[in-house]
Amino acid sequence: MRKTGFIAIVGKANAGKSTLINSFVRQKVSIVSPKPQTTREQVLGVWTDDDSQMVFVDTPGFFQSKNALGDYMLKSIDNAVQNVDCILVVIDGHDGIDEQEIAQISRYRKQNVPIVVAVTKTDISQPEKLMPELSKLNGLEGVAEVYCVSAKRNKGVEELKQALKKYLNGTEMYFEEDDVTDKTQRFAVSEIIREKVLLACENEIPHGVGVAINIMRQNGNTWDIDATVIVEKASHKPIVLGKHGAMIKGIATHARESIEKLLEAKVFLTLWVKVKENWRNNPSMLNELGYSNRSK
Numbered sequence: 001m002r003k004t005g006f007i008a009i010v011g012k013a014n015a016g017k018s019t020l021i022n023s024f025v026r027q028k029v030s031i032v033s034p035k036p037q038t039t040r041e042q043v044l045g046v047w048t049d050d051d052s053q054m055v056f057v058d059t060p061g062f063f064q065s066k067n068a069l070g071d072y073m074l075k076s077i078d079n080a081v082q083n084v085d086c087i088l089v090v091i092d093g094h095d096g097i098d099e100q101e102i103a104q105i106s107r108y109r110k111q112n113v114p115i116v117v118a119v120t121k122t123d124i125s126q127p128e129k130l131m132p133e134l135s136k137l138n139g140l141e142g143v144a145e146v147y148c149v150s151a152k153r154n155k156g157v158e159e160l161k162q163a164l165k166k167y168l169n170g171t172e173m174y175f176e177e178d179d180v181t182d183k184t185q186r187f188a189v190s191e192i193i194r195e196k197v198l199l200a201c202e203n204e205i206p207h208g209v210g211v212a213i214n215i216m217r218q219n220g221n222t223w224d225i226d227a228t229v230i231v232e233k234a235s236h237k238p239i240v241l242g243k244h245g246a247m248i249k250g251i252a253t254h255a256r257e258s259i260e261k262l263l264e265a266k267v268f269l270t271l272w273v274k275v276k277e278n279w280r281n282n283p284s285m286l287n288e289l290g291y292s293n294r295s296k
């Protein structure tokens with residue numbers, strides 16, 4: 001019988017949580033970018049093998065909320081650590097560990113489940129800086145184990161995954177054997193588009209971007225997708241469009257290529273850019289974009 005259970009992946013924004021969940025399940029279930037607050041809601045990544053089913057829960061990174069979307073994101077971190085078998089705290093080894101992270105770890109002790117720490121980005125961390133950080137972590141009350149990994153280079157990830165199996169408490173299967181996520185293709189498509197916007201845009205624009213899928217229709221071997229990139233200020237629209245539309249064209253090309261890989265089919269993608277002032281505080285917009293407690 002397989003051992004099964006849930007493992008919440010938590011940590012600071014940009015620590016490398018989503019890169020790690022993708023590496024655990026060997027598929028891209030959660031988008032990744034160098035901009036903090038890339039992940040906005042829980043995303044499950046499911047790994048099933050001969051002796052286990054591990055359900056990893058990716059979460060937004062913790063940060064100071066300034067609007068209703070931020071409140072939703074923080075709430076989803078709190079929800080993610082309830083009723084799990086283990087909490088995996090991800091720390092950016094290149095950045096070092098700060099007081100806020102230590103405080104979070106002591107807060108998680110209240111959940112009464114094992115806490116494991118993954119120090120990631122070891123491929124770009126300097127050993128002489130990393131060592132004192134590791135001894136800080138090893139001495140922390142409530143931390144069961146500390147692992148060093150590089151999720152980007154797939155170093156140490158398999159060993160960590162194997163080690164986490166001992167914390168699984170269930171025996172029932174939560175997902176089908178070939179499921180890798182709880183999310184729909186429609187969600188994946190909207191996230192791919194948002195990821196390409198995040199990669200193309202700088203400063204405050206990424207935080208205020210939402211993506212709405214207007215049409216997603218299969219026509220034989222091809223897909224027609226029509227989506228709107230929502231920005232929160234009128235001044236952001238010309239930046240996202242770019243000179244003669246060059247920026248949005250580039251975003252659409254990159255997004256189309258990734259979506260074609262996901263859907264394994266030819267894709268016709270049309271992207272629009274619309275301004276919805278202050279949408280991150282607008283409950284009906286948040287609901288429309290899936291940032292509410294119903295599933296997307």
Ligand SMILES: Nc1nc2c(ncn2[C@@H]2O[C@H](COP(=O)(O)OP(=O)(O)OP(=O)(O)O)[C@@H](O)[C@H]2O)c(=O)[nH]1
Pocket residue numbers: 011012013014015016017018019020031032033034035036037038039040059060061062120121122123124149150151152153
């Ligand atoms: N060099 C290196 N970079 C990494 C590694 N893991 C993640 N990164 C980079 O770190 C940045 C943030 O990675 P994410 O996986 O999006 O981080 P996150 O913790 O999910 O971020 P949020 O969703 O914003 O909280 C990206 O540019 C990744 O490519 C790693 O092991 N090594």
Ligand SMILES: [Mg+2]
Pocket residue numbers: 017018019030031032038039059060061
């Ligand atoms: Mg993330």
